[in-house]
Amino acid sequence: MSTFPGRMLEFPSISIDCFDRENLAAKAYFLSHCHKDHMRGLRAPSLKRRLECSLKVHLYCSPVTKELLLTNPKYSFWEKRIVTIEVNTPTQISLVDEASGEKEDLVVTLLPAGHCPGSVMFLFQGNNGNVLYTGDFRLAKGEAARMELLHSGDRVKDIQSVYLDTTFCDPRFYQIPSREECLIGILELVRSWISLSPYHVVWLNCKAAYGYEYLFTNLSEEFGVKVHVNKLDMFKNMPEILYHVTTNRNSQIHACRQPRGEEFLRGNRLPCGMVSLNGTPLRVISIKPSTMWFGERTRRTKVIVRTGESSYRACFSFHSSYSEIKDFLRYLHPVNAYPNVIPVGRTVGHVEKILKPLCRSHSGSVEPMYKPLGALKRSRGMHLNDTDENIVEELFEDYPLTLRHKLPAQQELKSEPLQTEITPEMDREMCGKDKDAYEASTWGFSLPVNCVDCEESNDEEEESEQTVTNEDCHILFSEKIDSHENNMRKNAMISDEHESTINLPTWDVFFKRDAVLDDTVEKEDCSIPSKEEIGSQSPNLFSDSDGESTHISSQTSSQSTHISEHGSQGWDSQADTLLISSQERKAAECGNVNKADGRLIFSPAHLFPVENQDDGRSWAALQVDELHSKEDNHLYTSAEWKTLQSGLTSQENGQRKLGCGECITNTNAQNTDQEKLKAFAKADSQGSSDFEIPRTPGAESPRQDKLQNLYEKLATGETVLMDRKLDTL
DNA sequence: GCGATCAGAT
DNA sequence: CACATCTGATCGC
Numbered sequence: 001m002s003t004f005p006g007r008m009l010e011f012p013s014i015s016i017d018c019f020d021r022e023n024l025a026a027k028a029y030f031l032s033h034c035h036k037d038h039m040r041g042l043r044a045p046s047l048k049r050r051l052e053c054s055l056k057v058h059l060y061c062s063p064v065t066k067e068l069l070l071t072n073p074k075y076s077f078w079e080k081r082i083v084t085i086e087v088n089t090p091t092q093i094s095l096v097d098e099a100s101g102e103k104e105d106l107v108v109t110l111l112p113a114g115h116c117p118g119s120v121m122f123l124f125q126g127n128n129g130n131v132l133y134t135g136d137f138r139l140a141k142g143e144a145a146r147m148e149l150l151h152s153g154d155r156v157k158d159i160q161s162v163y164l165d166t167t168f169c170d171p172r173f174y175q176i177p178s179r180e181e182c183l184i185g186i187l188e189l190v191r192s193w194i195s196l197s198p199y200h201v202v203w204l205n206c207k208a209a210y211g212y213e214y215l216f217t218n219l220s221e222e223f224g225v226k227v228h229v230n231k232l233d234m235f236k237n238m239p240e241i242l243y244h245v246t247t248n249r250n251s252q253i254h255a256c257r258q259p260r261g262e263e264f265l266r267g268n269r270l271p272c273g274m275v276s277l278n279g280t281p282l283r284v285i286s287i288k289p290s291t292m293w294f295g296e297r298t299r300r301t302k303v304i305v306r307t308g309e310s311s312y313r314a315c316f317s318f319h320s321s322y323s324e325i326k327d328f329l330r331y332l333h334p335v336n337a338y339p340n341v342i343p344v345g346r347t348v349g350h351v352e353k354i355l356k357p358l359c360r361s362h363s364g365s366v367e368p369m370y371k372p373l374g375a376l377k378r379s380r381g382m383h384l385n386d387t388d389e390n391i392v393e394e395l396f397e398d399y400p401l402t403l404r405h406k407l408p409a410q411q412e413l414k415s416e417p418l419q420t421e422i423t424p425e426m427d428r429e430m431c432g433k434d435k436d437a438y439e440a441s442t443w444g445f446s447l448p449v450n451c452v453d454c455e456e457s458n459d460e461e462e463e464s465e466q467t468v469t470n471e472d473c474h475i476l477f478s479e480k481i482d483s484h485e486n487n488m489r490k491n492a493m494i495s496d497e498h499e500s501t502i503n504l505p506t507w508d509v510f511f512k513r514d515a516v517l518d519d520t521v522e523k524e525d526c527s528i529p530s531k532e533e534i535g536s537q538s539p540n541l542f543s544d545s546d547g548e549s550t551h552i553s554s555q556t557s558s559q560s561t562h563i564s565e566h567g568s569q570g571w572d573s574q575a576d577t578l579l580i581s582s583q584e585r586k587a588a589e590c591g592n593v594n595k596a597d598g599r600l601i602f603s604p605a606h607l608f609p610v611e612n613q614d615d616g617r618s619w620a621a622l623q624v625d626e627l628h629s630k631e632d633n634h635l636y637t638s639a640e641w642k643t644l645q646s647g648l649t650s651q652e653n654g655q656r657k658l659g660c661g662e663c664i665t666n667t668n669a670q671n672t673d674q675e676k677l678k679a680f681a682k683a684d685s686q687g688s689s690d691f692e693i694p695r696t697p698g699a700e701s702p703r704q705d706k707l708q709n710l711y712e713k714l715a716t717g718e719t720v721l722m723d724r725k726l727d728t729l
Numbered sequence: 730g731c732g733a734t735c736a737g738a739t
Numbered sequence: 740c741a742c743a744t745c746t747g748a749t750c751g752c
Contacts, residue, residue, distance in 0.1 A: 001741090001742085001743075020733095035742095035743065035744090036743070036744065036745095037743070037744090044732080044733095045731090045732085136742090167741075167742075168741085168742095170741090172741095173741090205739085207739080207742070207743050207744065208739095208743070208744050208745075209742080209743045209744065210743095211742080211743085257739095288739095289742085290740065290742080291740070291741075291742055292740085293740085313740095316742080317742065318742050318743090319742065341741095343741065344741045345741080
């Protein structure tokens with residue numbers, strides 16, 4: 001919960017995410033997202049009065065945040081005073097002192113925060129330097145490096161201060177499974193249950209807050225079942241969410257809620273009161289999204305945990321983990337960093353102690369200026385294992401002149417072998433079998449799990465000793481697929497990557513199963529068979545042996561689990577039986593997830609690009625077009641919607657007139673480069689397959705024949721030697 | 730009566 | 740679970 005008091009040292013006349021007390025005198029207000037703990041005082045009579053007599057005061061936020069805010073009539077008095085700013089669009093605003101008439105200009109840029117729909121970070125650039133207020137955020141490792149507007153040219157901007165979401169800034173929360181891993185786990189749990197019969201339904205026990213929407217949309221898209229919710233009017237202008245939720249209780253997936261105190265889930269009742277379908281009682285399981293965290297050296301992670309006969313917890317986090325926070329801050333390397341949240345049981349001093357070494361205010365005074373190996377840390381995307389990486393960090397993270405080169409959006413591990421340097425680590429990445437051996441020597445000890453839920457497990461050590469095999473890299477699925485679902489799958493094969501926002505981090509990264517997966521944790525085994533290999537070599541993995549149940553994890557017989565009609569069967573002896581193992585997790589990290597023939601397939605991103613069946617239109621776009629044909633009250637086009645969640649939009653407008661009578665001018669210094677990058681990425685994407693990676697500006701395009709040669713070698717496990725292009729470093 | 734604040738529950 | 744929100748009790752204006 002944010003305790004940020006609203007004002008920043010550098011720009012004390014503006015207030016962000018806090019609107020009471022001294023903030024009542026602010027010249028401008030900013031709202032990062034629509035969560036109550038960031039809206040303190042926002043509807044107080046005192047602020048309402050202030051607005052009535054200070055006509056130049058405005059509230060700046062993303063278009064989605066405005067939409068969500070104004071859904072609540074209690075905030076409707078703000079309507080005329082809200083100025084929306086598109087994400088990734090530097091916008092100049094003037095702060096006017098109403099008494100003296102003095103003006104101070106400020107450029108503000110909204111950056112997608114990945115926390116909830118509409119959530120943004122604010123980058124302020126003014127007389128007192130560049131300051132970043134993150135609001136709440138969940139960004140994967142390397143995400144900051146992909147944000148164009150955090151950079152000037154190829155370097156990260158000189159940032160004076162970062163006001164940081166430190167919710168999980170504590171080593172206890174070292175790693176949290178990525179959004180994609182968690183989503184995959186939930187999808188499979190849901191699939192395993194609702195495929196048993198039309199009377200098998202799931203209830204997602206979500207909090208009353210924005211942030212679960214991507215879960216709903218993905219579930220709906222995957223199963224062709226709209227998620228039942230209490231209210232959907234807040235999404236009336238967001239067709240791509242609206243399409244996936246319903247107030248019709250006749251759904252197999254519910255996220256409805258009911259005032260507390262009622263025994264709603266007893267028996268087979270849902271919060272909405274549904275108990276049966278056509279007279280047949282429903283069978284309900286509950287899934288509670290919860291944050292699960294794991295220690296630095298933990299390899300085994302559980303994404304789904306069973307907590308009762310028909311209840312589960314599913315890993316889900318709105319906030320960045322400790323390692324993600326450190327990666328973010330280390331990359332920005334600001335002079336100062338201030339925590340917005342103090343983790344429970346910790347003090348400001350404790351958090352500052354963590355943040356300080358990642359800031360220049362610390363390193364400049366303590367570290368020597370000359371560190372010839374400092375730039376080593378910038379082999380981003382090719383992380384050593386955590387242990388080694390930490391050693392490198394210890395040695396070099398404070399190097400004051402560390403080169404921090406911008407990475408094009410979505411460039412990551414999988415693109416790098418083709419570009420610049422091949423390290424021994426990369427070689428291991430590319431040869432999964434060797435990687436196993438490597439890890440066995442690296443991780444020759446048991447790995448504790450810093451997770452409350454996981455302490456209930458007795459076999460953590462045993463699990464952590466296990467190594468990855470090809471078989472473990474698969475998730476098994478039911479073959480019972482109705483025609484609708486098949487259509488969904490077919491459509492979902494259509495890539496939606498060919499969008500104009502390709503070079504920027506988009507909400508798609510968080511929303512789509514087949515989004516580029518983050519590099520949150522140490523890179524591991526990538527020896528995952530291709531779609532073709534799965535078909536030819538491991539057919540048994542995809543046969544549903546008992547025809548009634550769906551395997552979710554089949555690592556060893558003792559841990560093989562399945563959900564059956566008899567909810568507790570095979571579970572009673574272990575309250576928190578593992579469902580999704582780290583093997584699946586690693587598989588998710590190592591390759592894209594594609595769907596075909598009713599199965600999720602992990603295709604190894606490095607080695608076997610999957611045929612792209614893109615017809616140029618995304619599944620989401622198809623859906624919205626369908627919606628649009630029925631309704632014409634939308635504000636946003638399907639292309640625009642992609643940007644809605646994070647507010648990301650195209651940057652064509654050089655000048656924008658905003659509804660407050662002020663002329664607001666974009667500062668388009670970077671547009672030219674961005675256009676080039678976009679064009680570059682687009683051209684490049686024509687020839688690539690299921691993932692689109694804009695090339696580093698200036699880097700040479702690998703020749704098709706060389707690529708072919710490389711793929712073949714990699715496919716056959718041959719050692720790959722590549723020329724290092726030192727001049728591109 | 731309303732709002733602020735806290736404790737407690739979900 | 741330390742995600743965010745709501746409810747109820749209490750106090751003050």
